[in-house]
Amino acid sequence: MTKKNELFKKLLDQIKFPDKFEDNDIVQNGEIENVDVYANERKWKIHVFFDTPLDFETYRSLNELIHETFEPFVNVELLVQTRDGSSKKLPAYWTYAIQNSTNLKPAVREFLQGQAPHLEKEKWLIPTQNQVVNGLLSEQVLAELNKEFRRYGFFNIKFTTKVDETNIDENLRSLEQEQAQHESAMQEFYEKQPAEPKKKMPVKSTRMGNKKVDKKAKFIQIKDLEDGSGNVAIEGHIFNTDIHELKSGSVIFTGEITDYTDSISFKKFVSDKDQIDYLKGIKPGVWARMQGYAADDQYQHDVVFNIRNLELIEHKGREEKYEGEKKRVELHLHTNMSQLDATSTATDFIKTAKKFGQKAIAITDHADVQSFPEAYHTGASEKMKILYGYEANMIDDHALLVLNPTEMDYRDREYVIFDVETTGLSSVYDTIIEIGAVKMKNGEVLERFDEFINPHHPLSDTTINLTSITDEMVGAADDEKDVIKKFKEFYGDRPLCGHNVQFDVGFVNAALRRAGLEEITQPVVDTLEVSRLLHPEQTRHTLDSLAKKYNVVLEHHHRANQDAEATGYLMFKLLDAFNERFHEADLGKMNDYAKYGQVYKRAKPSHMSVLALNQEGLKNMYKLVSLASTKYFYRIPRTPKSELRKYHKGLLFGSGCWQGDVFISMMQKGYDEAREKARFYDYLEVQPPAAYQTLIEDDLIKDEDELHEIIQNIYKLGKELNKPVVATSDSHYVEPHEAIYRKILLAAQKGNPNRNKNLPDLHFYSTQEMLDAFSFLGEDVAKEIVIDNTNKLADQIEEIAPIKSGLYPPHIENADQEMKDLTYNKAYELYGKPLPKIVEDRIELELNSIISNGYAVIYLISQRLVAKSNKDGYLVGSRGSVGSSLVATMSGITEVNPLAPHYRCPNCKYSKFFENGEYGSGYDLPDKECPKCGTPLVKDGQDIPFATFLGFHGDKVPDIDLNFSGDYQPVAHNYIRVMFGPDNSFRAGTIATVADKTAYGYVKHYEDENELHLRNAELDRLAAGASGVKRTTGQHPAGIVVVPDDMDIYDFTPVQYPADDLSAAWLTTHFDFHSIHDNILKFDILGHDDPTMIRMLQDLSGVDPLTIPPDDPGVMSLFSSPEILGVTPEQIQSKTGTLGVPEFGTKFVRGMLEETKPTTFSELLQISGLSHGTDVWLGNAEDLINNGTCKLKNVIGCRDNIMMDLIHWGVKPEVAFFTMESVRHGRGISDENMEILKKNDKIPDWYIPSCLKIKYMFPKAHATAYILMALRIAWFKVYYPVIYYASYFSVRADLFDLVAMSHGKNTVKAAMKEIQDKGMDVSAKDKSLLTVLEIANECLERGIKIKMVDVNESEATDFKIIDDHTILAPFNAVPGLGDNAAKQIVAARAEQKFLSKEDLATRGKVSQTIMEYFENNGVLEGMPDQNQLSLF
Secondary structure, eight states: OOHHHHHHHHHHHHTTOOSOSTTHHHHHTOEEEEEEEETTTTEEEEEEEESSOOOHHHHHHHHHHHHHHHTTTSEEEEEEEESSOOOTTHHHHHHHHHHTOSSSOHHHHHHHHTOOOEEETTEEEEEESSHHHHHHSOHHHHHHHHHHHHTBTOOSOOEEEEEOGGGHHHHHHHHHHHHHHHHHHHHHHHHTSOOOOOOOOOOEEOOOSSOOOOTTSEEOOGGGOOTTOOSEEEEEEEEEEEEEEOTTSOEEEEEEEEOSSOEEEEEEEEOOHHHHHHHHTOOTTOEEEEEEEEEEETTTTEEEEEEEEEEEEEOOOSOOOOOSSSOOOBOOBOOTTSTTTOOSOHHHHHHHHHHTTOSEEEEEEESOOTTHHHHHHHHHHHTOEEEEEEEEEEEOOOOOSEESOOOOBOTTOEEEEEEEEESSSOTTTOOEEEEEEEEEETTEEEEEEEEEBOOSSOOOHHHHHHHOOOHHHHHTSBOHHHHHHHHHHHHTTSOEEETTHHHHHHHHHHHHHHTTOOOOOSOEEEHHHHHHHHOTTOSOOOHHHHHHHTTOOOOSTTSHHHHHHHHHHHHHHHHHHHHHHHOOOBTTTGGGGGGGSOHHHHSOOEEEEEEEOSHHHHHHHHHHHHHHHTTTEESEEOEEHHHHHHTOTTEEEEOOSTTSHHHHHHHHTOHHHHHHHHTTOSBEEEOOGGGGHHHHHTTSSOOHHHHHHHHHHHHHHHHHHTOOEEEOOOBSSSSGGGHHHHHHHHHTOTTOTTTTSOOOOOOOOOHHHHHHHTGGGOHHHHHIIIIIHHHHHHHHSOOOOSSOSSOOOOOOTTHHHHHHHHHHHHHHHHHOSSOOHHHHHHHHHHHHHHHHTTOHHHHHHHHHHHHHHHHTTOOOEEEGGGGGOHHHHHTTSOSOOOSOSEEEOTTTOOEEEOOSSSOSOGGGSOOOBOTTTOOBOEEEOOOOOTHHHHTTTTOSOOOOEEEEETTTHHHHHHHHHHHHOTTSEEEEEEEEEOOHHHHHHHHHHHHHHTTOOOOHHHHHHHHHHHTTOEEEEEEEEEEEEEOOTTSOGGGTOOEEOGGGOTTOSSOEESSOGGGGTTTSEEEEEEEEHHHHHHHHHHHHHOOOGGGSOTTOHHHHHTTTOSGGGTOOHHHHTOSSSOTTOTTTOSHHHHHHHHHHOOOSHHHHHHHHHHHHSBSSIIIIIHHHHHTTSSOTTTSOOSHHHHHHHHHHTTOOHHHHHHHHHHHHTTOOOOHHHHHHHHTOTTSOTTHHHHHHHOSBOOOHHHHHHHHHHHHHHHHHHHHOHHHHHHHHHHHTOOOOOHHHHHHOHHHHHHHHHHHHTTGGGOOHHHHHHHHHHHHHHHHHHTTOEEEOOOTTTOOSSSOEEEETTEEEOOGGGSTTOOHHHHHHHHHHHHHSOOOSHHHHHHHTTOOHHHHHHHHHTTTTTTOOSSOOOOOO
């Protein structure tokens, strides 16, 4: 008996496995292979081994007994492996295996369950009812199935499917009959049950296809539905729907519905045509009433509601109950642009406010204004006045090192250092229970003072824990007025000191006032503020941490006398350090030095509201938001009070929420302190008591009465200071039931202190709800703050536009003339003077459009960028449709010539144009000599209409995208900065929101953390609610925004750092660039590999790429065969020679080339258009070519083809243009254009149906630019192979299998096969590696060896050419060795050759892993381990 068998028998004993089964001998010989233990998840996987799979009943008993025995402690999973994998017992396992599958989709499980397979010619055939089902069982599904059965010990099974023609209808009929029988049985059962009387529902219903919901059905909330709830009715909001059509014409209608108590999936089988049409019209967003029963659905593994009757109803939702004409105006709310904190969009709020009859609404997100664009557009369409604002994190940057500063030298005088312990944080509602103080001079203690005060009530647990003071200690003490009088006598007129002393002074002054004594007037030194100024590098400035820093002994921290003494010793040390740094000993002048410390980092931010009164105010607001996000950013964007004062013009300041300093002062320091804070604001805010609930829960406010008193005092303060008091709701979502979404978002943030707290109710209030909330103030006052004052403020504010209308391009002197000159000079040089009419007309047409719309400057900037890059030795490729513009060609922005195909003579300027579509590209014209002077003619022209770039009327903002070399991209970006200055050039900003998948993760996290068990439908609803919220910001990879010099960026948008990364090289626009796209110019300066590769090919070969002909026959032959490369298709596993040629190297495009065998440039253009478009090739052009309807050159490839084809067939240019535009966006053809096209008999029959299938199309100019680059690279591949492969591997490849590549083609082929054999399971990384291996294989087949790295010879990042048949790998091709590490090795080698392995590891900073790789692959052969030490 083996050890493994012994273990298995022990297991059988432990689970008390009976020996009654027929295959008991197989069981008894079983073995335990191993047990995987996942401690964190409390999970075991038990792997057992038998000779052959067990009988199903045996397996089931074994599995169940294992589960019963171990499940109380751990989750177990039994996995069977067998020696022979025999599949004869498979049918018995079928239903069980399918039901328990975790990999198969519910729909697949549903179909497979009843379809037991049978064996036919060594394959297991699964009968399917129809093609739809057959299509469901893809190769991938069959592979999953294989995987499922492996768990039970079956392997080497081949599954296949076969449509069972005989009983297609039979099967579906039986399915529907079963459903019908089930429903009628249910109906009968429930009709016998007496129904409860139904509540009246205030809704209006619409007609339903069949019966209305039965009045007898019991209404129930979705949260109360469970498996078996029958003949019930539910009502709710449908938020997902799907219709699955069956072969018989019946459908399964499924979806998800919620009533916000919970959600549930629903389904209904329908065969009646009218009903099917009705159901197809039901889209997410409607409200419905459904009658039916809830049952556990074995396919969805969840309770599902089976609908019998359904009717759509009108849902009114919350309504405004206030009858008065004037409604409230909301002045404080947060949209989904408040980072991970609020969930409703600006649009949701605006539409709700309109529904409630409110005339205006403010938007005030946390420290950002990113929802302004959406609010602006929705406001315009809903005719609502939008008030633009934000909630600032305000900091008081006037730090007080000394309170009550008075001129006196700090040295050589007596101080009283004191500390108080209190019953809470509020000097208004709490009292002092201990005062500890010491009198000191020059670091010596002269006298001590320590007294308890009787608060006349028991102390709270919080106070006892924090201060170590008990009821016994204070019970026998004197009253406050006696102790405070004694303390006043103790300190006399001496200067005072404390740590965070504003707190202590507040409490002492409150006690002095109550006792009728004079408050403190002498200077008070605050050691906390002095320390923050002297040590900005320290994050904590607590008494403990400073005592350690300055070697001061601190025993009972949080007992007044101990703290006071420690603070005293500290004070002398800190004041000496201050004097040493600033040469200032006068207590009256110390506050002047506060500005030298970064106060904004030290001060505690409080919230306040800022609203723009007018357009000037909006610009000031943009400046404030920018300063907070850049200069004053520290963990969060902060706005210093000094900057707020500076930019107050055109802005209104409001006192904010409970985190605002007016509320905090009123709560903690009293009316007088609050009055001082309130003077700064233009209006004061109060919020409904519900918004302050957490303060009561956290013991910061005693109870509801105390809260009411604080709110009443703020109202009284407003009256006293003559400042309007307004009621605001601080909304973070629209409806009360949406609070859960915010809870989920906060719970997902590990560092958020509120993540596990009860959150206050912050929904959007109607006027009546708000009046009710403030009814404790009396009806008149409530109306004043809720309605009158909010309306007065809204009326003060002007109509503001946060987004400009029209484009504001930058200015360049004489740009118009310069563009004209550049264009005409080049045209005369190429075509002679006077110009041919076709050229003259095109230039005139374009220049008129460009200059009259103010676009010349855009062309000129692009021209300068391209000219600079070319001068610096890097070609630039143009992207998009800029090649449709002849002015762009003539001025050197693009090399694509959009004129009709033509010849031109470089010598005598003769030209001939082909304007009727005879050729698709000028490069396809036959070679010819000039009929006038015999010079070989230049061939050019791609026949591209100008309209594809600037629109039919030539007024579309030009979008010039340029492909610079990736190496050169940062240089081009900086050149814009040089041209326009850093204050006028910025990166285009982006905003990233919570994606659906991330939101789903947040919901699952919330579910686990709160130990909930939510239905799938509820998970989906909550994820949808939490998605779309701002998560972070970023930058466009290529976009640079340029501001005209007579304006500044704040005329358009605030600025910030991407993702708040203060080390970023560029500032970005605060708005997502798309929202200001039409107002401010953006240049797309993209980084691309092609120009980098061409530069390397040029450097290595000395060939100027511009001299390479675009119609070289050798190069053209690559597109149909690899013969020119000297290899066969079998050797390189490709029937074309285009591996590694940009645009033509992928498997998909190579497949197209094999089908079409292009031989001309225009056919390559077609291939490029077909491969980049959507539904242009597959199911469209591919079929037309294969069935012989037309040839490759005639099908629709690029978008421009449509316009030019139609014009050549006599269609008016305008109709042709708008047909092209609607087809390329996947919108088909408009009815009126369709009428015109149908009347034209020159258009072939296949043409219009082909247009109607298209979803997206590629511009011909883009295709031409790409192909020109590709042909140049292909030319080097044919004629300079070793240079081509060295460049390809250096520039385009990221992943290498150097070991395989250096061992030769057989090893490479084996590595390729290993990846290819993975089939559908191949990872993205393996796919990339396979591409590189294919090129390596071709390189080796062409007789070029790839050498493993060489310590003395390899370069850091580029493959090096050793001779015509050998290239040497660089260091960064070694797995795990990055670019910087590679450069480090080469730099160390340049200083001195490596003498030993130790030397390489030390000076080259090579890690142990890489050294082992070198060792294993013979890189270090002949190298000694250590440097040989010379004795002489």
